[in-house]
Amino acid sequence: MSRIGVFVCWCGENIARTVDVQQVVDSIAAVPGVRCAGHYKYMCSDPGQAMIREKIAAEKLDGVVVASCSPHMHLKTFRRAVNAAGLNPYLLEMANIREHCSWVHHDREQATAKALDLIRLSVAKVRFDRKLDPIRVPVTRRALVIGGGVAGIQAALDIADSGYEVVLVEREPSIGGKMAGLSETFPTLDCSQCILTPRMVEAGQHPRIRLYTYSEVESVDGFIGNFKATIRQKARYVDMTKCTGCGECAKVCPLKRNLSEFDYGMGMRPAIYTPFPQAVPARPVIDKKTCAKIIRNGCGLCEKKCAPGAIDFKDTDRMVEEQVGAIVVATGYQLYSIGRRQDSDKLRGYGEYGYGKYKDVIDSLQFERLVSASGPTNGELKRPSDGKIPQKVVFISCVGSRDNAKGLQYCSKICCMYTAKHTMLYKHKVHSGEAHVFYMDIRAGGKGYEEFVRRAIEQDGAKYYRGRVSKITEEGGKLIVRGADTLAGIPVTIEADLVVLAAAMRPSDGAAELAQKLNVGYDENGFLSESHPKLRPVETNAAGVFVCGACQAPKDIPESVAQASAAAAKVAVTFAASELTREPEIAHINEQTCAACFACVHTCPYHAVEKAEIRARSGALIKHTARVNPGLCMGCGTCVAVCPSKSADIEGFSEEEIYSMVEALA
Amino acid sequence: MNLGYYPGCALHGSSNDYEQSLRACLGALDVTLAEIDDWICCGATSAHSLNHKLAIALPARNLALAGRQGLDEMFAPCPMCSMQLLRAGQAMAADARLREEISSMVEAEVPNGPRVLNLIQVFQRIGLDKLKAAVKTPLKDLKPACYYGCLLVRPPTVVDFDDAEQPQSMEAIATALGAKPVEWGSRTECCGAGMTMAKTETVLELSGRILANAASHGANCLVVACPMCHVNLDMKQAEAAEFLRAKFDLPVYYLSDLVGMALGLSATKLGVDRHFVVVGGPN
Numbered sequence: 001m002s003r004i005g006v007f008v009c010w011c012g013e014n015i016a017r018t019v020d021v022q023q024v025v026d027s028i029a030a031v032p033g034v035r036c037a038g039h040y041k042y043m044c045s046d047p048g049q050a051m052i053r054e055k056i057a058a059e060k061l062d063g064v065v066v067a068s069c070s071p072h073m074h075l076k077t078f079r080r081a082v083n084a085a086g087l088n089p090y091l092l093e094m095a096n097i098r099e100h101c102s103w104v105h106h107d108r109e110q111a112t113a114k115a116l117d118l119i120r121l122s123v124a125k126v127r128f129d130r131k132l133d134p135i136r137v138p139v140t141r142r143a144l145v146i147g148g149g150v151a152g153i154q155a156a157l158d159i160a161d162s163g164y165e166v167v168l169v170e171r172e173p174s175i176g177g178k179m180a181g182l183s184e185t186f187p188t189l190d191c192s193q194c195i196l197t198p199r200m201v202e203a204g205q206h207p208r209i210r211l212y213t214y215s216e217v218e219s220v221d222g223f224i225g226n227f228k229a230t231i232r233q234k235a236r237y238v239d240m241t242k243c244t245g246c247g248e249c250a251k252v253c254p255l256k257r258n259l260s261e262f263d264y265g266m267g268m269r270p271a272i273y274t275p276f277p278q279a280v281p282a283r284p285v286i287d288k289k290t291c292a293k294i295i296r297n298g299c300g301l302c303e304k305k306c307a308p309g310a311i312d313f314k315d316t317d318r319m320v321e322e323q324v325g326a327i328v329v330a331t332g333y334q335l336y337s338i339g340r341r342q343d344s345d346k347l348r349g350y351g352e353y354g355y356g357k358y359k360d361v362i363d364s365l366q367f368e369r370l371v372s373a374s375g376p377t378n379g380e381l382k383r384p385s386d387g388k389i390p391q392k393v394v395f396i397s398c399v400g401s402r403d404n405a406k407g408l409q410y411c412s413k414i415c416c417m418y419t420a421k422h423t424m425l426y427k428h429k430v431h432s433g434e435a436h437v438f439y440m441d442i443r444a445g446g447k448g449y450e451e452f453v454r455r456a457i458e459q460d461g462a463k464y465y466r467g468r469v470s471k472i473t474e475e476g477g478k479l480i481v482r483g484a485d486t487l488a489g490i491p492v493t494i495e496a497d498l499v500v501l502a503a504a505m506r507p508s509d510g511a512a513e514l515a516q517k518l519n520v521g522y523d524e525n526g527f528l529s530e531s532h533p534k535l536r537p538v539e540t541n542a543a544g545v546f547v548c549g550a551c552q553a554p555k556d557i558p559e560s561v562a563q564a565s566a567a568a569a570k571v572a573v574t575f576a577a578s579e580l581t582r583e584p585e586i587a588h589i590n591e592q593t594c595a596a597c598f599a600c601v602h603t604c605p606y607h608a609v610e611k612a613e614i615r616a617r618s619g620a621l622i623k624h625t626a627r628v629n630p631g632l633c634m635g636c637g638t639c640v641a642v643c644p645s646k647s648a649d650i651e652g653f654s655e656e657e658i659y660s661m662v663e664a665l666a
Numbered sequence: 667m668n669l670g671y672y673p674g675c676a677l678h679g680s681s682n683d684y685e686q687s688l689r690a691c692l693g694a695l696d697v698t699l700a701e702i703d704d705w706i707c708c709g710a711t712s713a714h715s716l717n718h719k720l721a722i723a724l725p726a727r728n729l730a731l732a733g734r735q736g737l738d739e740m741f742a743p744c745p746m747c748s749m750q751l752l753r754a755g756q757a758m759a760a761d762a763r764l765r766e767e768i769s770s771m772v773e774a775e776v777p778n779g780p781r782v783l784n785l786i787q788v789f790q791r792i793g794l795d796k797l798k799a800a801v802k803t804p805l806k807d808l809k810p811a812c813y814y815g816c817l818l819v820r821p822p823t824v825v826d827f828d829d830a831e832q833p834q835s836m837e838a839i840a841t842a843l844g845a846k847p848v849e850w851g852s853r854t855e856c857c858g859a860g861m862t863m864a865k866t867e868t869v870l871e872l873s874g875r876i877l878a879n880a881a882s883h884g885a886n887c888l889v890v891a892c893p894m895c896h897v898n899l900d901m902k903q904a905e906a907a908e909f910l911r912a913k914f915d916l917p918v919y920y921l922s923d924l925v926g927m928a929l930g931l932s933a934t935k936l937g938v939d940r941h942f943v944v945v946g947g948p949n
Contacts, residue, residue: 349831351832473851474851
């Protein structure tokens with residue numbers, strides 16, 4: 001006969017208002033196997049926990065049921081409490097009579113009856129609970145950071161400075177990300193490159209950071225503490241060990257008119273190129289899609305000119321394996337691609353703005369390049385069509401953001417600020433110019449942000465119109481922008497020389513595919529999901545995988561950097577223990593009864609079930625069986641559901657336990 | 667090819683030049699038009715501003731008649747008509763009870779279908795390659811500004827035709843005929859439509875802007891696929907010019923005129939000589 005203690009919590013009046021706790025206690029005390037039952041105003045408080053501990057000792061309890069809130073809240077608290085009293089923590093069950101009962105019901109009588117039922121189920125289950133011990137796994141103290149923008153760089157530096165090795169993977173030829181291409185940053189107007197490049201250099205030279213640029217993560221196997229990442233190093237056609245970064249190759253390359261990715265098509269680059277002067281590593285790559293030597297075995301001038309003989313046209317993609325214990329995803333963002341073709345039917349491209357049709361309609365990252373000192377115009381603002389200095393510029397915010405009908409539902413968060421910044425940068429360069437902004441709302445929450453926007457309007461004279469633009473057409477070299485000023489209630493027509501569209505932020509290309517490789521969730525917009533929006537903002541549901549920066553949601557530089565440091569701290573926490581412990585509520589296979597159909601192997605979403613062989617001491621094969629890798633199993637129970645021979649079961653949620661609960665209810 | 671034909675009020679009235687053009691042009695391309703027996707008004711702007719049920723019932727009756735005639739494709743040359751027919755069809759497709767209710771209102775079973783086509787879609791059905799092959803006199807001197815107006819491409823959720831903001835389907839046909847359509851900015855602007863009676867100045871301003879934009883982008887004519895647009899841009903052209911203190915000399919062709927001219931049909935046969943802005947035409 002079991003000796004079970006039941007402890008019912010009032011949760012102040014959260015539970016007690018709707019559930020008659022005294023009646024529940026009286027009724028449950030009569031259930032066979034229940035040794036004692038009690039209630040208390042706050043079971044999670046110190047006196048509440050003490051009550052549980054005392055009863056365990058006094059009544060020699062071998063099972064405990066706490067009826068209170070969701071186990072998401074206090075499972076750990078109560079497990080620690082019973083453990084302190086010498087009871088195995090997995091002999092504790094929680095009945096959720098708050099979220100599942102008192103909060104969602106009004107009728108006191110019915111709620112009380114339901115609470116009693118819920119507790120009876122837990123009592124039935126706790127009888128079959130077994131003592132479990134946490135799983136211990138060794139940890140490789142090396143981190144993989146995916147994405148070398150400002151977030152990835154910050155995370156890599158923080159982890160490396162904590163004394164751990166970092167593998168930093170960036171798919172572009174240089175680290176630096178979007179921030180390296182920005183002109184000046186809000187709200188202080190400091191030069192983006194001036195503040196970023198020191199960190200880039202530091203990351204490039206750090207003894208504990210191994211940099212893979214022009215590389216992508218091909219696959220990731222393993223589990224927290226023990227990941228194996230396969231990295232594809234794309235063919236660079238330049239031997240990084242021989243190359244001195246002198247730049248002679250780019251000078252002699254005759255194919256100089258390729259649209260520069262770094263300048264978002266605002267400038268040109270040769271077929272062999274370093275994306276920008278401060279690139280890290282300062283080693284060029286050859287674009288295999290345009291190089292004449294690679295396409296048709298012509299040219300080859302760079303090879304002849306290269307004194308150290310670093311050019312290697314026979315270079316191929318290479319696969320490298322790296323063992324790591326934790327992963328930080330910092331893959332960043334891209335802008336909504338304005339135009340006609342869209343990846344989803346829901347997005348309708350904003351053809352009315354004529355982006356891609358009129359050369360002088362550009363997006364905000366293109367504008368950054370046009371006003372950047374390192375940009376294609378050396379910081380002089382010249383419009384793309386004819387190189388004239390625009391005297392009237394229209395900025396349109398929320399292009400793709402906050403638009404249920406044609407774009408994305410969410411706010412891209414940073415556009416209000418950078419649009420204000422754009423008007424200032426423009427006015428500082430073209431004093432006589434006019435900056436006009438069409439906006440929906442001005443969202444300037446942040447330290448010094450509202451003041452910054454007011455400065456753009458009041459000191460630099462940007463004209464703000466609350467309203468949308470319906471159409472842009474071109475006439476006589478002018479862009480005719482027609483919109484509405486909804487505050488004045490009048491239509492507005494502006495003959496502009498340049499139009500800048502603040503396009504929505506979206507996750508980078510391939511972010512969803514990467515998330516799938518890492519078993520990390522992502523939302524309908526493709527942003528990676530954190531475990532908890534408030535309390536676990538940089539963790540994911542995949543243990544050992546962390547997120548930071550704009551791959552998780554639109555955010556600005558300060559926020560990305562803060563989140564990157566948070567992710568780095570989480571990595572350091574992971575690495576601080578000599579071995580990792582995991583919850584033992586995972587699947588196990590009865591290898592005696594397993595029929596080796598491997599249905600579980602095929603259905604396991606975490607690839608945690610493997611094919612295994614049972615051999616006699618002589619080495620002779622006895623049978624095949626499925627076997628669970630305890631490091632990978634997340635305890636979802638899919639294998640239990642599919643196993644035709646009933647050989648799979650979950651610790652802590654065995655079929656015996658579940659059926660005992662069902663019977664208790666019947 | 668045999669197509670159901672829903673002329674709508676305009677083509678039997680003020681815009682019978684459009685019908686003349688269609689019949690001549692499509693006849694030359696071996697398309698026969700089977701006019702819906704006993705068709706009624708589509709409801710146009712008036713019905714849907716007054717009564718939503720009526721705005722569905724009127725086009726629904728025409729769909730029912732077409733169904734009774736066994737037609738699975740129906741050509742509606744006026745974009746207002748085709749949009750109303752499509753909208754009614756979609757509303758009933760999404761709501762079986764509405765279909766029942768409307769069927770009893772119009773005293774006829776309203777079928778799911780027929781497929782409604784606008785003029786551009788008819789030429790697309792014939793095929794651009796076939797059109798190209800049939801061209802006798804390429805329109806190489808013609809630099810048309812292809813004008814779509816409001817309803818050919820909008821609302822995109824109803825008509826689901828071409829790109830609502832930057833359409834190209836008419837340009838593709840004009841190019842196939844040897845013409846050189848211009849890039850211009852007012853392709854989907856409103857001409858003022860029915861305001862022509864109620865508030866003429868609005869139409870003069872809106873249509874005038876469209877004409878000015880076409881002229882400034884180097885067009886030597888306009889092409890339309892809507893009777894209402896033709897009225898405002900052609901008949902009102904002189905008035906619009908006066909209103910804007912400008913001078914236009916832009917003949918306005920129906921798309922079928924353009925095809926017909928390329929096929930070698932005469933201006934008289936197509937009814938082009940009955941337009942207000944008359945030119946000898948390329949023929």
